[in-house]
């Protein structure tokens with residue numbers, strides 16, 4: 423039995439009628455640009471994020487780029503982030519005119535280390551951009567304390583963490599609630615995935631919301647009046663309709679992912695060569711990825727490939743070691759935890775529709791390699 427890394431066809435079978443009827447209602451009205459499904463989805467995602475405003479945009483990348491653009495970064499302005507993330511996190515900092523400042527991660531959760539953030543703050547720091555990696559939230563309480571004391575903004579990269587939450591001072595706080603602006607991605611493989619590209623920003627700052635709405639529409643709140651230069655980055659109405667049909671399933675899907683993760687983690691407890699993902703006790707993880715640390719990771723990958731078991735390495739090269747950021751001067755050994763994670767991490771299939779037999783197949787394949 424082959425087990426794919428992700429099986430969107432299996433998900434499609436469970437939601438087909440709802441999604442197709444949502445799409446058809448857009449088709450019937452022919453309102454493809456900013457049709458009613460867009461504000462409806464914006465309201466729903468804002469509510470889910472305990473935020474006042476949702477602002478749809480064309481991708482998760484733009485959901486980070488537009489708030490960075492709203493900071494009006496000047497050459498030399500710094501944004502502190504993690505090197506152990508998808509490229510967009512740092513690429514957008516560069517494209518907004520800022521300098522990414524990479525700091526190391528915590529070895530247990532793979533998330534940005536607040537102590538390292540604190541050491542990296544300078545007079546040029548304008549923002550901190552934590553990533554809630556693999557679906558569990560970064561230490562927002564510590565990060566908020568640093569941001570507030572230094573007067574800098576937090577932009578949450580929640581592309582992998584829609585619906586994730588964290589208990590802070592006895593209260594559940596969700597991804598998107600605490601940062602200045604939060605970016606989500608609806609890339610098809612994300613936990614809430616569209617049928618193409620899409621993204622959304624959420625914020626509770628009224629002025630920021632107005633600004634972001636303008637920036638996604640060529641800098642004008644009113645058509646043909648341009649207060650500043652923005653861009654075209656709208657969320658497609660057809661994609662909003664797909665997402666509205668999928669949204670009622672999201673909580674169950676995340677629960678399924680957690681259930682699969684618990685099953686894997688129990689089994690991998692008996693494989694000393696791998697370390698199961700560590701969930702911070704304050705966090706409720708949504709397991710966008712289930713990521714092990716593994717001895718002889720590259721050989722394990724080869725083995726899983728031969729066995730027909732899906733797997734992926736997120737991320738093989740930390741961003742501070744990417745050629746495009748060589749000019750920033752980081753070297754091998756600059757950020758040892760991120761570099762070690764890049765050598766050891768391997769993600770296994772965790773999508774909700776996996777069967778018990780498929781989970782067992784994955785477990786057996788990993789066990790078989792080390793036996």
Ligand SMILES: *Cc1c(COP(=O)(O)O)cnc(C)c1O
Pocket residue numbers: 481482483484507508510511553579581582607608609619620621
């Ligand atoms: C997917 C992702 C993005 C970018 O989203 P797109 O919709 O692909 O542009 C940004 N950051 C992280 C951490 C991601 O996983």
